[in-house]
Amino acid sequence: MDNFIVSARKYRPVTFDSVVGQQHITGTLKNAIRNNQLAQAFLFCGPRGVGKTTCARILAKTINCEQITAGNEACGECDSCKSFQNGNSFSIHELDAASNNSVDDIRSLIDQVRIPPQTGKYKIYIIDEVHMLSQQAFNAFLKTLEEPPSYAIFILATTEKHKILPTILSRCQIFDFNRIKVEDMANHLASIAGKEGITFEPDGLHVIAQKADGGLRDALSMFDQIVSFSNKQLTYKAVIDNLNILDYDYYFQLLDAIYKQDAANALLVFDSILNKGFDGGHFISGLSSHIRNLLVTKDPSTLKLLEVSENVKKRYLEQAQQLSSGLLLSALNIANQCEVNYRTSKNQRLQVELALLKMCHISSAIALAQNGIPAQAEVKKKLPESGIKEAPKTTSPSNNPSQFTSPVAKQIDNNALATSTSNAAPVTAAATTPAENSTTKSNESAAKPAFKGWGNFKPANSLPNLNTIFDEKKTSDSDGPELVEGSEYLEVTQNAFLSKWNIFAEKLKADNKITLFTIMTASTPTLNGVTIEVEVENAVQSDQLKLGKIDILNFLRVELRNFALDLNVVMVEKTKDRKPYTAQEKYQAMVAKNPLLEELRKTFDLGLS
Structure with a gap:
């Protein structure tokens, strides 16, 4: 039995035209060979499995080919091409920088560069994973890379360009490899399946290409695995079972349930997904991608962004026609928020189920926003019987327009009527007749509030005004003692004023x-004409003094026989003297008391310790 060779090696491209999805790079290299404009150093960078090392080998083989074809491809028949294909070429050397990353390895490479090629025109060095070289190895390699011999060409390959020194990057021609498109990858897999005699379904190949995430080597590895699993019957079912991928069908069913507002079916679909062993976070991420694909399908200009097979694309088109963009955007927002909160939630299943329930009620929320408040009949159905009752109907519709309003509006009118009745001027019993009394009682009974289940209900007019609730309340003139008035205005001296002030203070004590x-x-207060000025330190003392102001003035006006005296409170912020702490502060305090101390210090040239 022959040894099995994996597809990634068996079908590795050997010419520029066979490279998948990198036409912008292969075309540039072919033109450089045709015009004899080869650089001294190339840098191939990009994700894994996109053809960096493959293109480096094809370039090295083509440069040294003795019979280049008209299409600027290696002939594959000359001695140079055969020796390279057999792995014993003396002119093409490959170095893995991941395991040869020291200064000694680079010095050995530099010594080899000095020897001209024995066969072929160029001596080519392919250094893979060049970002693994150490800082010292890069520095040792720098001079040779800048000024190599005319026959030496370096081809560097890396997946992490940002780790390479800028001095190295500036000496290379940089080629950025793209991720391979899903369509190109699926077509390549289909051609391999045809060569191997494998039956396949296009949907299955598209799923493999999507799972590979732009890397053809990963796609070929999964392809070999599924071919062995399905015994060369590569079906869509075999692919999703082997790669642990959620079927599109689940998401289509789920969006149908959301559209129909069938929350029970949505929860059942999610439960069946969990029973198959899928993670809730994986499910909600796939749901976000599915909703995104539906939004992409809405516009024909963005349809090219949908990387699925033709059969699945038709299903997306059909479902996108049923669902509105508003519903899809709201559902995508809910799914995105659920995905953010999923990892930090203690009950992760409940987090996903809550998101699904929200999605199922999006349609009703949109309808409510578009149609406004539900009809009066719907309000009556939803409100409890004990909540709101209609006011009695009047016999004259033309004179009572309130009968055309809603029950809530009638109740508000009744409340206003009750308030106005309670605030009306009282009517004496003698001024009303018995007939008027009976009419008044009936009106009062009709004006009573119809709410029964709200406890002690207060009409709207009796509620406090929150805008003025914290305003300072004005004291009426009738509250508390009043200032005494008189006709005497004798002149008052400071000593006489202080004497009476202290007498009143002792009386308070x-x-x-x-x-x-x-x-x-x-x-000590001061008397300025007929105005007494008292200094206080804070607002609390000011308020206390204002409360006792009338009593103080009444005593002083009578005792000093001057009824024009008035009291004014002056708030003064007093600073406390801080105790000297440092030696400098203590010395300054001593100098303030005795200035001769400074002269003594200068005379004897003393310092502060």
């Missing part, structure tokens, strides 16, 4: 009004 006594004796 005797009456156990210590707070006001302390404020009056804390600082």
